[in-house]
Amino acid sequence: MSDVPIQDPMPDDGDGNVLFASPTLSRRIIHHLQRGEHIDPFMGPEFRFLDRNQSDWEDFFAFLGYRLCRSDLGGESFFYLKPNSGLVKAERLSRGATFLGIFLAWHFVTEGVDGQESVPAADLAGRILSNFDFNMLVPVFLPVRGRGRQRAETEQNRDRMIDAIRTFLNELARYRFVELRPSVRAEWRDLQVYRLPALQRFLEISRNALLHQGSEATDLLGVVKTLWAGFETEPESDDSDDAVEDE
Amino acid sequence: MQQQDILFKLSSLANRFPRGLELSKQDLLFVGWLYFRELATEAARISDRELRQQLSHAAVQLGMEDDVSQPAQVIDRLVRFRMVRTSVTDSRTQEYCLTRLGRSLARDLLEDADFGSEDLCTLLNQAHSSLRQEMGQGDPAELAKWLTHFFHGTIREKIEYKLLSIEEGLLDQEQTAKRLGSGQDEQAFEEALAAVRKGREYLDELLDAVQDGSAYMPLMAALSECHDRFSQPELRTAIGRALDFLEGMRHRIERMLANLIRFVRQCVSYQSFVGSLSRRDALGRLQLDLLRLALREPLTMPVLGQNRPCAISLEFSASQSQSPVTLDPAALAALSAFVPDPVRNIQAPWRGELLGEARRQWSSTPFSPRPLAAWIRSLLAPDAADPDAEILALWYILNDMPAWKPTVLVRAAHTPWEVLGPTLMQPVILDTPHV
Secondary structure, three states, X not given: XXXXXXXXXXXXXXXXXXXXXXXXXXXXHHHHHHOOOXXXXXXXXXXXXXXXXXXXXXXXXXXXXXXXXXXXXXXXXXXXXXXXXXXXXXXXXXXXXHHHHHHHHHHHHOOOOOOOOEEEHHHHHHHHHHHOOHHHHHHHHOOOOOOHHHHOOOHHXXXXXXXXXXXXXXXXXXXXXXXXXXXXXXXXXXXXXEEOHHHHHHOHHHHHHHHHOOOOOOOHHHHHHHHHHOOOOOOOOOOHHHHHHHO | OOHXXXXXXXXXXXXXXXXXXXXXXXXXXXXXXXXXXXXXXXXOOEXXXXXXXXXXXXXXXXXXXXXXXOHHHHHHHHHXXXXXXXXXXXXXXXXXXXXXXXXXXXHHHHHXXXXXXXXXXXXXXXXXXXXXXXXXXXXXXXXXXXXXXXHHHHHXXXXXXXXXXXXXXXXXXXXXXHHHHOOOOHHHHHHHHHHHHHHHHHHHHHHHHHOOOOOHHHHHHHHHHHHHHXXXXXXXXXXXXXXXXXXXXXXXXXXXXXXXXXHHHHHHHHHHHHOOHHHHHHHHHHHHHHHHHHHHOOOOOEEEOOOOOOEEOOOOOHHHHHOOEEOOHHHHHHHHOOOOHHXXXXXXXXXXXXXXXXXXXXXXXXXXXXXXXXXXXXXXXXXXXXXXXXXXXXXXXXXXXXXXXOOOEEEEOOOOOEEEOOEEEOOEEEEOOOO
16 A cells, blocks of 8 residues: 555644644545545545544534544444534435445445455446346436336346446545445446445444344334434524624 | 286285275274274284174274174174284184284374374474484485485375365365355354364464474475585485475465465454344344335435535636637626626626726727736726625626627636636636737
8 A cells, every 4th residue: 555654744743733734634634524535544644644633633623613523333443524513514425326335335244254345336236236126226326317218127228227326336436435446437347346444334324223123123214314314413503603702 | 126027916916805905984993993902902912702892892982883793794804804814822712913914004094094183393393303314324325215215205295185184174164164154143153263263273383384493494404405415316306306395385385374364364354344143144134124215215325515615617618618709698698697696786886987997908908818817806906905896896897898899809718727706717818809
């Protein structure tokens, strides 16, 4: 891996300016996180910098209106931001990308001991198309055009579906849930989808349901709503801070 | 040996065992049992009565009472196949003893079945110490004999068997772990882990055999030394073969190590990924339910909004961006769409002044291209206190431009984007068409 120690200036003087001691690295961290990306150990320098100065970074992002979250789900750590003030916009992954994320998490969890870290994209699409009813997939992957004639499983519609899957894979890769190799623009038949630690977030719901379950009838939708609602924040009443300061 | 001689010996062998060795598993075990008895008591002879007792005892101990015929018949078979013979005694009681064939067959079979018991390390040590001994005597003929009979015969065979057994063992453990890894209960998973642990033991043994401090390197050194010291070609060939064999052994061990490490790591990463087996299955089921839910309900995961600053740009399509475009009302309408709505209705007091100055400058020096952003800023210079004024000025100028003389021509410049008010703007140059 490229993160050799020389390129890893690790400011650690603890005088409060630690985050500014390595401007390039700090800037990379801030911009990656603000784009909604997840920082995992595969991003060596950034991850270590966050890891060693976690509380400083938490304060810093709290000041900007975010909450810096660290997850150790499944023994693999990664960082990401959650909005913590109404000024920060929360968006949503598209339905297709969400479905793919859940599917990939499921795929990797059921792989067994010799579980691979990657799956060829073409295999992935093939498995989705063979495991689920085409009719059901259309609203997920081809929501706009998916009416009437589009629902028929023709060669052309399958191709459209595969194009859509590729687009949604790119969306997942943009947030570092997965990594696409050899490159995002590689030929479809060469494209490999690699699991990254953040993919565990799609298991969060099942894990939580498992923790609180008494029976088979766990209300997944309820868990989904509770977990994902944590991302929404109340719009900030603009002068509340100032009012406190004035008093 | 003459070929005639060989043929004669072989044909007498054929005569002696006309139906081959028809020994059953039970027969072999009995011979082995008698061999161990002989070792333990150091008495070769055994009376008829005791032999019968021993055979029935062995049958019980080895759990094969059902498969064995009467002791008398067994003895009959063993005698027929020349494993056991009647002993010549002075008394009238009948006594038996193992034949030479029976004894050596039992010993060799046991050794063969036991091929995996000695450590690789021990074998190498053994080879090394006996080689040193031979070298001490300094007799090339003896050394050659040692190499052919001891090294290439015994040691090499043992090492090869040993490696084979480790390889098979590893494969076996790997399959067990995989089979159990996708099984159902906690206990199976524990067994899978035990298999992995067993794999680690193999790993240790392999490592011990080739790492520094083992007899491997000294043995190689001693062989090379012999190679240098003796000049007999046959001897050197034999030494060369021995060195090749050891080299090959190391490569094979390295390959096995690599495979083994890969496997252990897979298991470790798998375990850290899911925890225990039953949990994994439960998790997998729930996740599948979640997938079904995601098909029915429009589930979308929340993520952070992409925080991009909004930009005003005069973006032309690729084909148009190359050639300059004269402003026409339609293009203007498109351009003005970039100006935020709230700005449009503001009537600044300096509007008339600004447009008057702009028209004056444009008509007075018509053939000098002007970068739009910089020009707006220079026009505004006296009122520069308000950054919003720049956007407002852009709006006024865009609306006024169609009336200007000479006609305005807009060109996109390929330079970094410029700041305009609170946002960025693609650089644009205002020009006059050349006639």
